[in-house]
Amino acid sequence: VRTGYTHIDLRHYMGARAQAQQIYAQLRAGYRIIRVEQETSFGFGFAAVYETGEAYDPAQIDAVALGIFEDYSKRFEVWQGRFLGGVQERMKASSFANEDLPSDYLGFYSVATNSDLNHILRHLGGYSIESRRLPKPHTALGPLQVGDMRGKNYEFSPRVRTEGGWENVPWPEALRLPPGMPPDRGVWWCRGSWDIWPWR
Numbered sequence: 001v002r003t004g005y006t007h008i009d010l011r012h013y014m015g016a017r018a019q020a021q022q023i024y025a026q027l028r029a030g031y032r033i034i035r036v037e038q039e040t041s042f043g044f045g046f047a048a049v050y051e052t053g054e055a056y057d058p059a060q061i062d063a064v065a066l067g068i069f070e071d072y073s074k075r076f077e078v079w080q081g082r083f084l085g086g087v088q089e090r091m092k093a094s095s096f097a098n099e100d101l102p103s104d105y106l107g108f109y110s111v112a113t114n115s116d117l118n119h120i121l122r123h124l125g126g127y128s129i130e131s132r133r134l135p136k137p138h139t140a141l142g143p144l145q146v147g148d149m150r151g152k153n154y155e156f157s158p159r160v161r162t163e164g165g166w167e168n169v170p171w172p173e174a175l176r177l178p179p180g181m182p183p184d185r186g187v188w189w190c191r192g193s194w195d196i197w198p199w200r
Contacts (some may be wrong), residue, residue, distance in 0.1 A: 004125020005171070006158035007099040008106060013117070016107025019072060023065045027052070029146035034188075036072045037196060045196030046079045048072050062112060066180030066187050070156060073104045075193055094125045096152045097157050105156040109177060121149065 001008040014098065019036050026034045032052050039045030050068050081095030094100075104119055122129050153159040157168045183189045 001121070001127050003127045005169075006102050006124075006160065007062050008127075009099045009103040010096075012100055012103035013107040013110075016069070016073070016104040017111055020065065020069055020108040020111035023068050024061070027058075027061050027065055033191075034068060036068065038076060039196060043197075046076050046193065047196055048075055048193035049191045050188055051191050052188045053184075053186045054144060056188060057185070060181065060187070063178060063181040064179060065112070066108065068180075068181060068188060069104075069108050070180050071183065071190060073101060073156075074154075075190075077101070079193070079195070096154055098153045101153055101156045102158050105171075106175070109175060112177060120175065123172045 001010060019038060022036055023034060034050040034052070035047065037045055037047035037051070048071075050071075052064065066070055077096045077100060104198065110116065110120060151159070151166055153168070155168045157170060159166055159168045180185060
Protein backbone atom coordinates (compact mmCIF):
# COMPACT_ATOMS: atom_id res chain seq x y z
CA VAL A 1 0.00 0.00 0.00
CA ARG A 2 1.46 3.35 -1.03
CA THR A 3 0.31 6.34 0.99
CA GLY A 4 0.95 10.06 0.97
CA TYR A 5 3.76 9.53 3.47
CA THR A 6 5.31 6.15 2.83
CA HIS A 7 4.81 2.70 1.39
CA ILE A 8 3.29 0.29 3.93
CA ASP A 9 4.50 -3.29 3.69
CA LEU A 10 1.46 -5.21 4.91
CA ARG A 11 3.55 -8.26 5.83
CA HIS A 12 5.60 -6.08 8.16
CA TYR A 13 2.46 -4.37 9.43
CA MET A 14 0.74 -7.65 10.29
CA GLY A 15 3.91 -9.18 11.73
CA ALA A 16 4.39 -6.12 13.92
CA ARG A 17 0.82 -6.40 15.17
CA ALA A 18 1.51 -9.98 16.24
CA GLN A 19 4.73 -8.96 18.01
CA ALA A 20 3.03 -6.06 19.79
CA GLN A 21 0.25 -8.38 20.95
CA GLN A 22 2.86 -10.84 22.26
CA ILE A 23 4.64 -8.11 24.22
CA TYR A 24 1.51 -6.51 25.68
CA ALA A 25 -0.03 -9.86 26.66
CA GLN A 26 3.08 -10.90 28.59
CA LEU A 27 3.53 -7.52 30.29
CA ARG A 28 -0.14 -7.37 31.29
CA ALA A 29 0.08 -10.88 32.70
CA GLY A 30 2.92 -9.72 34.92
CA TYR A 31 5.63 -11.85 33.30
CA ARG A 32 9.18 -10.79 34.08
CA ILE A 33 10.53 -12.71 31.07
CA ILE A 34 9.18 -11.51 27.71
CA ARG A 35 9.69 -13.61 24.58
CA VAL A 36 9.19 -12.15 21.11
CA GLU A 37 9.51 -14.17 17.92
CA GLN A 38 8.67 -14.15 14.25
CA GLU A 39 8.98 -16.80 11.57
CA THR A 40 9.44 -16.10 7.87
CA SER A 41 7.94 -17.73 4.79
CA PHE A 42 11.18 -19.73 4.52
CA GLY A 43 10.39 -21.46 7.81
CA PHE A 44 13.32 -19.80 9.57
CA GLY A 45 12.70 -17.22 12.25
CA PHE A 46 14.21 -15.02 14.91
CA ALA A 47 13.47 -14.89 18.64
CA ALA A 48 14.62 -12.66 21.48
CA VAL A 49 14.02 -12.72 25.22
CA TYR A 50 13.69 -9.62 27.39
CA GLU A 51 13.50 -9.17 31.14
CA THR A 52 11.86 -6.50 33.24
CA GLY A 53 13.62 -5.38 36.41
CA GLU A 54 12.63 -4.33 39.90
CA ALA A 55 12.26 -0.72 38.79
CA TYR A 56 9.57 -1.61 36.22
CA ASP A 57 6.26 0.05 37.03
CA PRO A 58 3.12 -1.28 35.27
CA ALA A 59 2.22 2.34 34.61
CA GLN A 60 5.18 2.32 32.19
CA ILE A 61 3.71 -0.48 30.09
CA ASP A 62 3.29 1.54 26.89
CA ALA A 63 6.78 3.03 26.97
CA VAL A 64 8.38 -0.32 27.85
CA ALA A 65 6.33 -2.24 25.26
CA LEU A 66 7.39 0.21 22.55
CA GLY A 67 11.00 0.12 23.70
CA ILE A 68 11.10 -3.69 23.54
CA PHE A 69 9.29 -3.69 20.22
CA GLU A 70 11.69 -1.22 18.61
CA ASP A 71 14.69 -3.13 19.91
CA TYR A 72 13.35 -6.42 18.57
CA SER A 73 12.41 -4.90 15.19
CA LYS A 74 15.94 -3.59 14.62
CA ARG A 75 17.48 -6.86 15.76
CA PHE A 76 15.23 -8.69 13.30
CA GLU A 77 16.39 -6.48 10.42
CA VAL A 78 20.04 -7.12 11.32
CA TRP A 79 19.30 -10.85 11.51
CA GLN A 80 17.54 -10.75 8.15
CA GLY A 81 20.58 -9.24 6.48
CA ARG A 82 23.02 -11.60 8.22
CA PHE A 83 21.14 -14.91 8.34
CA LEU A 84 18.60 -14.86 5.51
CA GLY A 85 21.08 -12.96 3.35
CA GLY A 86 23.08 -16.16 3.26
CA VAL A 87 20.01 -18.02 1.98
CA GLN A 88 18.90 -15.55 -0.65
CA GLU A 89 20.70 -12.39 -1.74
CA ARG A 90 17.54 -10.34 -2.14
CA MET A 91 16.74 -10.89 1.54
CA LYS A 92 20.07 -9.34 2.47
CA ALA A 93 19.33 -6.37 0.23
CA SER A 94 15.88 -5.86 1.77
CA SER A 95 17.20 -5.62 5.34
CA PHE A 96 16.22 -2.16 6.67
CA ALA A 97 14.31 -1.45 3.45
CA ASN A 98 12.81 2.00 3.28
CA GLU A 99 9.34 0.86 4.34
CA ASP A 100 10.23 -1.86 6.88
CA LEU A 101 10.52 -0.03 10.21
CA PRO A 102 7.77 2.52 9.43
CA SER A 103 5.42 -0.38 8.60
CA ASP A 104 6.47 -2.04 11.86
CA TYR A 105 5.73 1.15 13.79
CA LEU A 106 2.23 1.41 12.31
CA GLY A 107 1.54 -2.20 13.27
CA PHE A 108 2.54 -1.46 16.86
CA TYR A 109 0.53 1.78 16.82
CA SER A 110 -2.59 -0.10 15.75
CA VAL A 111 -2.32 -2.44 18.75
CA ALA A 112 -1.29 0.23 21.27
CA THR A 113 -4.22 2.46 20.29
CA ASN A 114 -6.70 -0.26 19.31
CA SER A 115 -6.92 1.22 15.82
CA ASP A 116 -7.48 -0.49 12.49
CA LEU A 117 -5.67 0.08 9.20
CA ASN A 118 -8.47 2.27 7.83
CA HIS A 119 -7.98 4.70 10.72
CA ILE A 120 -4.26 4.85 9.97
CA LEU A 121 -4.73 5.36 6.23
CA ARG A 122 -7.10 8.28 6.80
CA HIS A 123 -4.21 10.18 8.41
CA LEU A 124 -1.68 9.38 5.68
CA GLY A 125 -3.02 11.45 2.80
CA GLY A 126 -4.81 8.71 0.91
CA TYR A 127 -3.46 5.49 -0.50
CA SER A 128 -3.13 3.45 -3.65
CA ILE A 129 -2.68 -0.24 -4.38
CA GLU A 130 -1.77 0.47 -8.01
CA SER A 131 1.97 0.93 -8.37
CA ARG A 132 1.45 2.95 -11.57
CA ARG A 133 -0.71 5.57 -9.84
CA LEU A 134 1.05 6.61 -6.69
CA PRO A 135 0.14 9.60 -4.52
CA LYS A 136 2.90 12.10 -3.89
CA PRO A 137 4.72 11.67 -0.58
CA HIS A 138 4.59 14.26 2.16
CA THR A 139 7.68 16.38 2.69
CA ALA A 140 8.38 19.49 4.67
CA LEU A 141 9.18 21.20 1.35
CA GLY A 142 5.90 20.25 -0.30
CA PRO A 143 4.89 17.26 -2.42
CA LEU A 144 7.45 15.63 -4.69
CA GLN A 145 7.24 12.67 -7.05
CA VAL A 146 7.70 9.33 -5.33
CA GLY A 147 10.53 8.26 -7.63
CA ASP A 148 12.81 5.53 -6.35
CA MET A 149 11.69 4.43 -2.89
CA ARG A 150 14.60 2.02 -2.42
CA GLY A 151 17.27 2.63 0.16
CA LYS A 152 17.97 1.95 3.80
CA ASN A 153 15.88 3.36 6.62
CA TYR A 154 17.12 2.81 10.17
CA GLU A 155 14.35 4.82 11.83
CA PHE A 156 10.67 4.15 12.55
CA SER A 157 9.56 7.33 10.80
CA PRO A 158 8.90 7.72 7.05
CA ARG A 159 11.96 8.38 4.89
CA VAL A 160 11.07 10.44 1.83
CA ARG A 161 12.87 12.15 -0.99
CA THR A 162 13.18 15.93 -0.65
CA GLU A 163 15.02 18.55 -2.67
CA GLY A 164 18.02 17.97 -0.41
CA GLY A 165 17.94 14.19 -0.72
CA TRP A 166 16.36 11.44 1.34
CA GLU A 167 15.40 12.30 4.92
CA ASN A 168 13.12 11.11 7.70
CA VAL A 169 10.04 13.18 8.48
CA PRO A 170 7.68 12.99 11.46
CA TRP A 171 4.43 11.07 11.35
CA PRO A 172 1.21 13.10 11.29
CA GLU A 173 0.42 14.22 14.82
CA ALA A 174 -2.53 11.81 15.10
CA LEU A 175 -0.19 8.84 14.55
CA ARG A 176 2.53 9.81 17.00
CA LEU A 177 3.10 7.80 20.17
CA PRO A 178 5.12 8.91 23.20
CA PRO A 179 8.69 7.64 22.75
CA GLY A 180 9.61 4.15 23.81
CA MET A 181 11.80 3.67 26.86
CA PRO A 182 15.40 2.76 25.95
CA PRO A 183 17.00 -0.28 27.61
CA ASP A 184 17.71 0.22 31.31
CA ARG A 185 19.03 -2.60 33.49
CA GLY A 186 16.66 -1.54 36.23
CA VAL A 187 13.55 -1.53 34.02
CA TRP A 188 14.02 -3.77 30.94
CA TRP A 189 16.81 -5.24 28.84
CA CYS A 190 17.46 -7.94 26.24
CA ARG A 191 18.77 -11.22 27.67
CA GLY A 192 19.63 -12.75 24.30
CA SER A 193 18.42 -13.77 20.86
CA TRP A 194 18.64 -16.82 18.60
CA ASP A 195 17.67 -18.29 15.23
CA ILE A 196 14.54 -20.42 14.80
CA TRP A 197 15.08 -23.40 12.50
CA PRO A 198 12.22 -25.00 10.52
CA TRP A 199 13.05 -28.50 11.78
CA ARG A 200 13.15 -27.61 15.48
